[in-house]
Amino acid sequence: MESILFEIVPELRLHLRFDALGVLFSATAGILWLLVLPGPRRGRRYEALLALSFVLTLGVGTAGNLLTLLMFYELLSLAAWPLIIHDETAEALAAGRRYLAYVLTGAAMLLLGLAVVTLAAGDVGFGTRVEVPALGIVLLLAGFSVKAALLPVHGWVPQAHPIAPAPISALLSGLMVATGSFGMIRLIQVMDPPPLAILTGVSALTVVLAGVVATRTDHLKRRLAWSTISQMAYVPLAISVLDREALAGGIVHITHHAFMKGGLFLCAGLLLHHLGIRHVSRMGGAARRMPWTMGAFTLLSLGLIGIPPLSGFVSKWVIGAGMAQAGAWIPLTVLLTGALLAALYLMPIVHTAWFDPPPSEGPQVDPPPPTLIPVLAAAAITIVLGIGAALPGFPLALARAAARGIGG
Amino acid sequence: MTTHWLPALVAIPIAGGVLVPTMSRRWAPAWGFGVLIATLGVALFLTGLLREDTVSYAVGGWPPPYGIELRFDVLSTFAVPIALVAALAVPFATHSNEPVTTPEGVAVILVGTGGMMGFVVAADFFTLFVFLEVLSISAYGMVAMSEERGAGLAAFRYLLMGTVASIVILLSVGLLYTLTGSLNMADVGQRLPDGGLPLHLAIGGLAAGFLLKAAVFPLHVWLPDAHATAPSAVSAILSGLIVKMGIIGLLRTPGLEHLHELLIWVGAASLLAGALFALVQDDLKRMLAYSTVSNIGLVVLGLAVDRTGATVHILNHAIIKASLFLAAGAFIHRAGSRRIEGTGRSMPLTTSAFAVGGIAAIGIPPTGGFTGKWMIVLGALEAGRWGFAVMILLGAVILALCYARFVVVVAFRPSPADREGTSEAPLVMLVPIFVLAALSVGVGIIGGPFAAFVGK
Numbered sequence: 001m002e003s004i005l006f007e008i009v010p011e012l013r014l015h016l017r018f019d020a021l022g023v024l025f026s027a028t029a030g031i032l033w034l035l036v037l038p039g040p041r042r043g044r045r046y047e048a049l050l051a052l053s054f055v056l057t058l059g060v061g062t063a064g065n066l067l068t069l070l071m072f073y074e075l076l077s078l079a080a081w082p083l084i085i086h087d088e089t090a091e092a093l094a095a096g097r098r099y100l101a102y103v104l105t106g107a108a109m110l111l112l113g114l115a116v117v118t119l120a121a122g123d124v125g126f127g128t129r130v131e132v133p134a135l136g137i138v139l140l141l142a143g144f145s146v147k148a149a150l151l152p153v154h155g156w157v158p159q160a161h162p163i164a165p166a167p168i169s170a171l172l173s174g175l176m177v178a179t180g181s182f183g184m185i186r187l188i189q190v191m192d193p194p195p196l197a198i199l200t201g202v203s204a205l206t207v208v209l210a211g212v213v214a215t216r217t218d219h220l221k222r223r224l225a226w227s228t229i230s231q232m233a234y235v236p237l238a239i240s241v242l243d244r245e246a247l248a249g250g251i252v253h254i255t256h257h258a259f260m261k262g263g264l265f266l267c268a269g270l271l272l273h274h275l276g277i278r279h280v281s282r283m284g285g286a287a288r289r290m291p292w293t294m295g296a297f298t299l300l301s302l303g304l305i306g307i308p309p310l311s312g313f314v315s316k317w318v319i320g321a322g323m324a325q326a327g328a329w330i331p332l333t334v335l336l337t338g339a340l341l342a343a344l345y346l347m348p349i350v351h352t353a354w355f356d357p358p359p360s361e362g363p364q365v366d367p368p369p370p371t372l373i374p375v376l377a378a379a380a381i382t383i384v385l386g387i388g389a390a391l392p393g394f395p396l397a398l399a400r401a402a403a404r405g406i407g408g
Numbered sequence: 409m410t411t412h413w414l415p416a417l418v419a420i421p422i423a424g425g426v427l428v429p430t431m432s433r434r435w436a437p438a439w440g441f442g443v444l445i446a447t448l449g450v451a452l453f454l455t456g457l458l459r460e461d462t463v464s465y466a467v468g469g470w471p472p473p474y475g476i477e478l479r480f481d482v483l484s485t486f487a488v489p490i491a492l493v494a495a496l497a498v499p500f501a502t503h504s505n506e507p508v509t510t511p512e513g514v515a516v517i518l519v520g521t522g523g524m525m526g527f528v529v530a531a532d533f534f535t536l537f538v539f540l541e542v543l544s545i546s547a548y549g550m551v552a553m554s555e556e557r558g559a560g561l562a563a564f565r566y567l568l569m570g571t572v573a574s575i576v577i578l579l580s581v582g583l584l585y586t587l588t589g590s591l592n593m594a595d596v597g598q599r600l601p602d603g604g605l606p607l608h609l610a611i612g613g614l615a616a617g618f619l620l621k622a623a624v625f626p627l628h629v630w631l632p633d634a635h636a637t638a639p640s641a642v643s644a645i646l647s648g649l650i651v652k653m654g655i656i657g658l659l660r661t662p663g664l665e666h667l668h669e670l671l672i673w674v675g676a677a678s679l680l681a682g683a684l685f686a687l688v689q690d691d692l693k694r695m696l697a698y699s700t701v702s703n704i705g706l707v708v709l710g711l712a713v714d715r716t717g718a719t720v721h722i723l724n725h726a727i728i729k730a731s732l733f734l735a736a737g738a739f740i741h742r743a744g745s746r747r748i749e750g751t752g753r754s755m756p757l758t759t760s761a762f763a764v765g766g767i768a769a770i771g772i773p774p775t776g777g778f779t780g781k782w783m784i785v786l787g788a789l790e791a792g793r794w795g796f797a798v799m800i801l802l803g804a805v806i807l808a809l810c811y812a813r814f815v816v817v818v819a820f821r822p823s824p825a826d827r828e829g830t831s832e833a834p835l836v837m838l839v840p841i842f843v844l845a846a847l848s849v850g851v852g853i854i855g856g857p858f859a860a861f862v863g864k
Contacts, residue, residue, distance in 0.1 A: 007856025008774045009782045044756065071773040078767065088820050104808050108801035115785050115797065
């Protein structure tokens with residue numbers, strides 16, 4: 001379904017389109033936003049911008065040409081900024097400045113890339129394929145990689161994610177980073193990429209290095225942020241293999257990761273709010289105080305590592321199968337290394353929380369149902385999407401349909 | 409096509425301005441607003457006629473190129489933002505304690521508006537010069553009206569530099585007359601010699617004068633003080649409208665293609681220098697003033713690579729920058745001083761409008777700031793001038809950081825303890841701000857057809 005709207009600059013129009021890829025992305029956004037809505041009220045500014053960001057994310061999902069995609073993408077970058085600095089601390093403001101510097105530089109590269117592509121091919125709708133100069137594609141890929149948090153332009157993630165309010169961290173990790181990968185998928189949908197060896201190399205490096213850094217980070221939310229950098233680099237890695245099955249895996253990984261990582265960040269927020277815990281080393285016995293929260297945390301961690309039958313396993317399996325089919329052994333090794341690293345940085349948390357003695361005994365302080373439900377829902381979604389992966393209408397089916405539309 | 413409404417466009421605001429001193433203090437703002445709305449009506453009517461044909465009017469019945477000719481062409485559509493911004497500035501100022509809506513203030517604004525109208529419809533160089541003086545002298549007066557400390561000095565400096573520019577322009581017009589034997593623009597354009605020192609002197613002199621009036625780096629030194637010390641309603645007129653007259657002058661200059669190489673470099677320098685200066689300002693209005701220097705740089709660069717894009721950008725930027733200065737004025741009004749930390753907390757509507765204006769000023773689609781910037785970037789790429797396209801986007805990134813900084817100042821910094829309980833700006837300020845903010849997005853959404861109209 002397509003609808004063509006205003007001509008905002010000569011010969012370029014705003015253009016909306018509803019296809020499998022966009023539907024999956026928009027639906028993911030819709031459910032993740034529902035999960036972050038409960039919780040303490042944070043005032044008018046926060047609520048208004050949260051709603052605005054949702055609309056803009058839907059815009060990214062339903063954009064029908066490059067211009068519209070970039071428009072929503074950049075507006076979303078700006079709308080998320082006041083949410084990141086919502087707490088108004090000096091640290092938050094510094095993180096906000098860095099975030100803006102990164103995403104705006106990315107936006108400038110995207111616009112330049114769009115200008116190059118427009119000169120060569122005019123209005124690039126997502127239903128067509130066009131021939132464009134390699135420079136244009138490189139600029140666009142480089143621009144998207146800032147949001148996708150590929151090394152060496154990942155710098156905003158470990159600073160902005162931990163400092164934002166927990167629901168915003170969940171959205172940033174779950175979807176903001178994914179908009180970058182989503183943009184890359186849209187690119188290869190319309191243009192033949194140049195040889196993607198660099199993208200393979202960069203994403204492989206990102207998976208491994210960010211994973212290693214995560215194992216050595218004590219701050220819980222920062223560790224999760226590094227994990228996001230590592231895990232979301234799977235998507236460009238899958239894209240760079242240029243195999244249809246791997247691409248489907250990459251697409252579905254966006255959705256699966258959004259719920260797992262979103263849930264983990266919400267858990268981290270609850271730990272901070274109810275027990276005052278920020279660091280992994282302080283988490284001894286946390287599970288005895290908050291069994292439900294840490295139960296969900298454990299399940300989501302297992303999912304992220306890729307234990308069957310959870311959703312994280314499905315996406316990694318599909319990506320891996322695609323890579324094996326394409327004979328891309330190095331990316332496959334990287335994929336498995338990433339899963340191993342995930343185990344190394346997540347399982348110690350789980351172990352500490354369940355088996356280490358707590359610093360002080362206290363009553364159980366699991367939050368009241370309205371705040372607990374989103375976390376449990378994220379865990380439930382991880383199970384359902386894992387077990388039901390093969391069902392029609394589930395993310396994997398949509399992702400496969402989307403990948404078919406893209407070719408490869 | 410000809411119509412008597414064309415001279416009326418100039419005559420209504422000037423006559424209205426002359427009559428103000430006869431009026432009581434109470435009625436001056438209402439009269440000023442009424443006259444400017446009438447002028448806006450005429451400007452819109454003439455723009456409507458333009459869809460069919462250019463309107464030309466021979467003053468006193470003497471046919472051009474011998475008599476004085478007024479012409480309403482695409483560039484003259486700038487009359488619409490002129491009348492609109494001036495009309496909105498008057499009610500905005502009634503509520504502030506700045507001395508803008510005294511009879512003298514209203515008279516200066518009306519005469520200045522008339523001067524700008526004359527400037528955009530003048531079809532011969534001498535008339536152009538005369539109206540340039542009318543609008544410039546009104547502008548010096550507008551700055552001098554302020555009660556801020558240093559306003560007198562700022563106005564005097566503005567006057568000195570502006571007068572130098574005027575003299576250079578007058579000399580160049582004289583030189584053009586001796587070269588071509590005509591003053592009528594179309595006529596001069598046809599009789600222009602192919603080259604030679606006198607021609608280059610004449611064109612170079614006109615360009616230098618207009619670049620100074622437009623406050624291009626390094627000729628911008630008068631602008632930040634003048635625009636920042638003036639009352640906010642006046643800053644909107646100065647930054648939104650009056651500096652653009654220099655650009656319109658450049659667009660009217662014949663043989664400008666001889667200077668493209670100079671313009672592209674001067675523009676790029678101004679674009680980056682303005683943005684960098686803006687980044688280190690601690691005062692909102694000074695930041696906005698430097699952001700104007702940067703945007704003027706973009707337009708001057710654009711003159712060399714895409715004239716239509718440059719024209720679109722001056723029209724859109726007039727509205728955007730006016731909305732930003734009015735929003736700044738509302739913050740200052742509620743804070744009671746230039747220290748506006750935290751005022752936005754109790755002024756969510758003004759802050760939102762300011763944010764929208766900032767997004768438009770940076771040039772994010774679908775706002776009005778995007779259309780012109782995009783066309784100029786494309787023009788630079790098409791001309792093979794890669795570095796300049798990169799510079800334009802770099803400038804936009806720096807400006808974005810400037811605007812973000814002030815969003816933090818007004819909405820994320822704590823307000824001082826002695827200023828609790830400020831409230832949203834009064835309606836008479838909010839409505840002008842919102843009309844302009846809505847238009848800065850609106851002109852962007854119809855950017856394609858709009859650019860086609862301007863490029864005709």
